[in-house]
Amino acid sequence: MSSADIHYLPEQPAHDAEIDLINEEAFGPGRFTRAAYKIREGGPHERALSFVAIHQDKVIASVRMTWIAAGRGRALLLGPLAVRPAFKNIGIGRKLVHIAIDAAREAGAGAVVLVGDAPYYGPLGFRKIPTGQLSMPRPVDPERLLAAELKDDTVASLTGEVRHAALAEPSLA
Numbered sequence: 001m002s003s004a005d006i007h008y009l010p011e012q013p014a015h016d017a018e019i020d021l022i023n024e025e026a027f028g029p030g031r032f033t034r035a036a037y038k039i040r041e042g043g044p045h046e047r048a049l050s051f052v053a054i055h056q057d058k059v060i061a062s063v064r065m066t067w068i069a070a071g072r073g074r075a076l077l078l079g080p081l082a083v084r085p086a087f088k089n090i091g092i093g094r095k096l097v098h099i100a101i102d103a104a105r106e107a108g109a110g111a112v113v114l115v116g117d118a119p120y121y122g123p124l125g126f127r128k129i130p131t132g133q134l135s136m137p138r139p140v141d142p143e144r145l146l147a148a149e150l151k152d153d154t155v156a157s158l159t160g161e162v163r164h165a166a167l168a169e170p171s172l173a
């Protein structure tokens with residue numbers, strides 16, 4: 001399969017059912033217990049900054065972005081990111097992360113935060129957030145709490161409890 005056969009689009013409501021299946025396949029029932037999932041329960045994701053990869057009219061990968069707030073900072077939480085097994089390791093995950101980050105920058109976001117593997121996300125511009133700076137609603141390995149800074153000093157402004165932006169002070173939401 002050539003990468004020319006794969007198209008990247010902003011997510012639409014019509015993609016929801018396929019995205020749910022992809023996330024179920026990638027993460028299993030345990031996905032509901034993850035810290036990032038708990039934050040995402042606080043409100044909707046930002047569809048305009050979330051993307052799918054399409055092959056022959058089917059969704060084969062998805063990345064979602066959700067506005068979050070922590071302390072006086074505001075950022076986007078990236079995830080879930082999932083690629084269907086038959087399409088892994090051909091660059092789709094990386095491409096979706098690049099597209100999502102570019103869209104986040106365009107939208108004026110100062111940082112993108114995620115919980116994930118540093119060996120994968122490091123080359124995509126993510127660095128570990130200093131241990132103890134942020135508190136997640138469920139325990140996470142501090143080595144996996146990462147951020148890509150898009151505007152100077154945004155990551156430092158993210159402190160304390162991470163929440164969905166819709167649950168933050170009105171001045172931040």
Ligand SMILES: CC(C)(COP(=O)(O)OP(=O)(O)OC[C@H]1O[C@@H](n2cnc3c(N)ncnc32)[C@H](O)[C@@H]1OP(=O)(O)O)[C@@H](O)C(=O)NCCC(=O)NCCS
Pocket residue numbers: 026027081082083084087088089090091092093094095115116117119120
């Ligand atoms: C992780 C995932 C999104 C990567 O997507 P992908 O399209 O297969 O990956 P890409 O083609 O962009 O990148 C492949 C490279 O990343 C590496 N890689 C994949 N997952 C990795 C991980 N968890 N840690 C480190 N490296 C990883 C591959 O070994 C490969 O390396 P290479 O380029 O040196 O051969 C995909 O494997 C997936 O859906 N996994 C299950 C869900 C998941 O774990 N999501 C991430 C949550 S943080």
